[in-house]
Amino acid sequence: MTNRNLINQYLKQTQDIYGDKLYFNFKKDPKYSKVAGYSLDEFHNSIKNCQACQLGATRKSFVFGVGDKNADLLLVGEAPGEKEDMEGIPFVGRAGRLLDKILSAISLSRDSGVYICNVIKCRPPKNRDPLPSEIEKCEPYLKEQINLIKPKLIVALGRVAAKTLLNNDLSLKEMRSVKHNYYGIPLVATYHPAALLRNQNLKPAAWDDFKWIRNLIS
Numbered sequence: 001m002t003n004r005n006l007i008n009q010y011l012k013q014t015q016d017i018y019g020d021k022l023y024f025n026f027k028k029d030p031k032y033s034k035v036a037g038y039s040l041d042e043f044h045n046s047i048k049n050c051q052a053c054q055l056g057a058t059r060k061s062f063v064f065g066v067g068d069k070n071a072d073l074l075l076v077g078e079a080p081g082e083k084e085d086m087e088g089i090p091f092v093g094r095a096g097r098l099l100d101k102i103l104s105a106i107s108l109s110r111d112s113g114v115y116i117c118n119v120i121k122c123r124p125p126k127n128r129d130p131l132p133s134e135i136e137k138c139e140p141y142l143k144e145q146i147n148l149i150k151p152k153l154i155v156a157l158g159r160v161a162a163k164t165l166l167n168n169d170l171s172l173k174e175m176r177s178v179k180h181n182y183y184g185i186p187l188v189a190t191y192h193p194a195a196l197l198r199n200q201n202l203k204p205a206a207w208d209d210f211k212w213i214r215n216l217i218s
Ligand code: SF4
Pocket: 050, 051, 052, 053, 054, 055, 056, 057, 120, 121, 122, 134, 137, 138
């Protein structure tokens, strides 16, 4: 059976059980392991030509994600920026380099134990915030990435990622320093590295967050 057929069969079974809302099972469930047993790479290949929202027409690259496919730590940002769109890799450029430095300071790297992606996979023009309709179309892809990676901890980088994953409209300040629960997986929210570049005063609080993150996955 082709990957597309496997995914269609999985979605049809989910629809039969739950109706039109998509729910993902984040614990291994033998009921689905047979039909959902495709890899992260196969899932990537099956969606890389997506045109489900208007951003598909303006992107240069589909930015799926990068890192360790068996990561304990999943970092989720908002959307690709200009450099990410050019290179097809999330978190490159100054913000990405800062993120790499922060990870290195807690003995982690995007090659080992960490996977990095965004809520939406295509760049919004002029780096505007993603529209709710775009997030609605793209979020199922993120959910399936989480389902396949099965991280021990999810970290939302910035308010857009945090409020999307937590399905609320709170400020980042209200969401920080709390261990949330994302379908059974602990989730914490911290500043986006781009915000740390814009406002150096946020760095001590972000550093506290990442030391806590290190402890949570130890
Ligand atoms: S942003 Fe997401 S839903 Fe929209 S075209 Fe890109 S991959 Fe598809």
